[in-house]
Amino acid sequence: MDYIDPHIHMVSRTTDDYETLAKMGCVALSEPAFWAGFDRGSAESFRDYFRQLTEFEPKRAAQFGIQHFTWLCINAKEAENVSLSREVIAMIPEFLAAPNVLGIGEIGLNKNTRNESIIFLEHLDLAVKHSQQILIHTPHLEDKYQGTRMILDMLCGDSRIERHRVLVDHVEEHTVRPVLEAGFWAGMTLYPVTKCTPQRAADIIEMYGPERLMANSAGDWGPSKPTAVPDLILELRRRGHSESLIRRVVYDNPLEFFRQSRQFAFTPRSG
Numbered sequence: 001m002d003y004i005d006p007h008i009h010m011v012s013r014t015t016d017d018y019e020t021l022a023k024m025g026c027v028a029l030s031e032p033a034f035w036a037g038f039d040r041g042s043a044e045s046f047r048d049y050f051r052q053l054t055e056f057e058p059k060r061a062a063q064f065g066i067q068h069f070t071w072l073c074i075n076a077k078e079a080e081n082v083s084l085s086r087e088v089i090a091m092i093p094e095f096l097a098a099p100n101v102l103g104i105g106e107i108g109l110n111k112n113t114r115n116e117s118i119i120f121l122e123h124l125d126l127a128v129k130h131s132q133q134i135l136i137h138t139p140h141l142e143d144k145y146q147g148t149r150m151i152l153d154m155l156c157g158d159s160r161i162e163r164h165r166v167l168v169d170h171v172e173e174h175t176v177r178p179v180l181e182a183g184f185w186a187g188m189t190l191y192p193v194t195k196c197t198p199q200r201a202a203d204i205i206e207m208y209g210p211e212r213l214m215a216n217s218a219g220d221w222g223p224s225k226p227t228a229v230p231d232l233i234l235e236l237r238r239r240g241h242s243e244s245l246i247r248r249v250v251y252d253n254p255l256e257f258f259r260q261s262r263q264f265a266f267t268p269r270s271g
């Protein structure tokens, strides 16, 4: 089955991974900007990273027939450095016209600090002013519930935000309901450690239905499985779900969400 991975960090994966994804049915993916595993030293370092995301990765993906899209920001872990964050935010508009940019992301909170909130709000303002879609990272483990609440409060406190153009990622059983009820899209991250397993994601789909729900692998530097979305497809088939329901979660929904971005130009596979 053709599928789309809406959240995967290909800069941290090999070219062999692109080949494997293509063989598993991946036709498009989106790569949010994230932490490099270490704090970057300057705004220029982000400029290089944004060039990698907008120039190099799309070419690497295209070799295997995969369309590569991306999101730009400074991540929450580095938002503690407010002056660096502001320099990066000021530079982002230079890249917004690149053909594979879908919006601002993954912004959010990590340890739910005051500086993280300040920079989150400044990213929201940037997105609104440039009419960009938004992709949001919610914190992990013990910080998740509180962080998700704080994020939803900030989003809902800004009447300029169009909720159907915001994806809140890494939802779990205890955070998916408020995200969907407020009118946002929700992403489940399938991860071998922490986050959601394919079984738990299948349970969530059964409980809440497929509307505004998608699944991703978040493949990154840590232990993660870039082919986790096909694992969910298999789990849903094992449970007897229809091909149309599965396709909605792993293909139709990401397409419907991405299509709201002015720049999203997707060519479905022919035949």
Ligand SMILES: [Zn+2]
Binding pocket: 007, 009, 032, 034, 106, 137, 218
């Ligand atoms: Zn991520």
